[in-house]
Amino acid sequence: MSDVNAKKLLTDPLNDNNPITVQVLGVCSALAVSGSVKNALVMGVAVIMVTAFANLTVSLLRNYIPSRIRMIVQLVVIAFLVTLVSLFLKAFSYDLSKELSVYVGLIITNCILMGRLEAFALANKPWPSFLDGIGNGLGYGLILLIVGVIRELFGTGSLMLGTPLGYTFFGEEATHGINFLKYGFFNDFFHNGLMVLPISSIFILGILIWIQRSKNPELVDIS
C-alpha cells in the first residue's frame, strides 16, 4: 500500500468526495446536531470512531460474511459500536451524553456508515478500509463544524460555548472577547430562532454545496 493512496483515502472525503456535500449521505444528523460547535465536534469524533472501526471489522470479515445477510451483519456491527460509544459516554462523560441525548444512538441510522461499508469495506483490505472510515468521518465532522460555527455564532452569539474556550460575543451575556455593550450596539441581541433551529442547516448546507460545486464543476451531476 503506497503512501499516495493512503493520503488520498484520508483527504478525498474532505472535499471532492465529501460524504455530506457530494455523496449527500448522513444529512439528517448533520442538520440536527450542528447547533453548537461543541456538539458538532463531539458528534464528529463519535462518527469517526464508528466509521473507522465498522469499516475495519467488516473488512476483516468480508470473506466470511454470507452475502444474503450482509446488510444485517453490517447493521449489527454498527449498532454494536454505537452502543459502545453511547455506554462509554454515559460512564465517562455524563454531561455530554445528556446533551447529545438521542443523537448518539441515531448514528446507527447514519447513511454514511452503511454507504461506506457497502461501497468500500466489503471490497477492500482492512487497512485502507480503516483509513477510508477515518477520512469519511473527518469529512462529515468538517461539514458539521462549519455549519456549527455559523449556527452558533449567528444563533446564540457565541462560539465553543460549554468548553473552556467558550466565548460569548453578542448580547448582555457577553463576558469574554469583544464586549459590544461598551460600544452601544448589539445590546439587544436575542437568540436567533431560525439559526438555532435545525431548519437553518438546510440553507447553510445548500449554500455550502453550491459554493463547492461552483468551484469544482466536475462535481455537478455526480450524485
Place this chain on the structure above:
Amino acid sequence: MSKFNTDSNGYTLGFLAIMVIIVGGSLAFISSALQPTIDANQELDRRKKVLKAILSLPEDQESVVLTEAYVNTEYEEKVSAVLVNYQGEVIEESIPATYDFRKEMKDKSRKAEDKMFPVYTYKNGSEEVYVFQMIGMGLWDEINGYLALKSDKSTIQGVAFDHVGETPGLGAEMVKHKFRKQFYQQSLFDAQGQYDFRVYKSGKLPKDGKGVDGLAGATLTTDGIHDMLEKVNNDYSNYLSN
C-alpha cells in the same frame, strides 16, 4: 476464498448464531461492568441539581463550587429526605429505594390524594431549606427540576431545571443561570396566602416585576415550567400550609 460455501443455509444460520452470541455477550458484559459508574453519575447529577437549587450560587461560582467531592459531602451531611402524603404528613423518614418519583407522578390510576411525595430538607446551622421535586412536560419531552423554598415555605431560595430534549438555544436555556436567577427571593404566595406565581410568556412580565419572564422563542417550554411549579403547589398544598 474461504473453505466454506458461504451461501449455504447452514453456514448463514451458523454465522448469525455465532455473531449474535459474541455481540450480545460482549455488550451485556460491558454494560453491566459500566453500570455502577453510570448509576453513580446519575446520582451525582441529581445531588448537584438539589444543591444548585439550595445554594443558589452566583453564575461564576456554580461550576467552581459544585465539584464531585463537595457535592457528595455537603449532600450527605446536610440534606435529609422524607416522603409525605397528600395531607402533608410524613409517611417515611427516608426515601425507600423502591420509590420512583417519575413512576409515582405518571401513575394515572391513582389520584394525587393517594400518592406520596418526596421532600428534601437542608439544615445548615439555623438555616433550613425545603426542596421539592418537580416533573412536567416541555415542548418535546419531559422537563424536571427542584424547587427550594426558605423556611417560611413561600419564598423561593433557588431552582434547578433539567430537560430531556428541549431545543438547544431556545427551550434548553431553562437550565441557564440567567433564567433561574429570576426566581430567587420571589414569593409563591400573595399576602392572603393564595398561590400567586406566574411564569410569563417572554416579554409579558408586568412592570411590578412579580413573576418570571419566560424564555424567548420557547413559549411552550415556558408554559411547561409554569405548570410544573403550579403542580408543586397542588401536590404539596397541605404540606406547605402546615
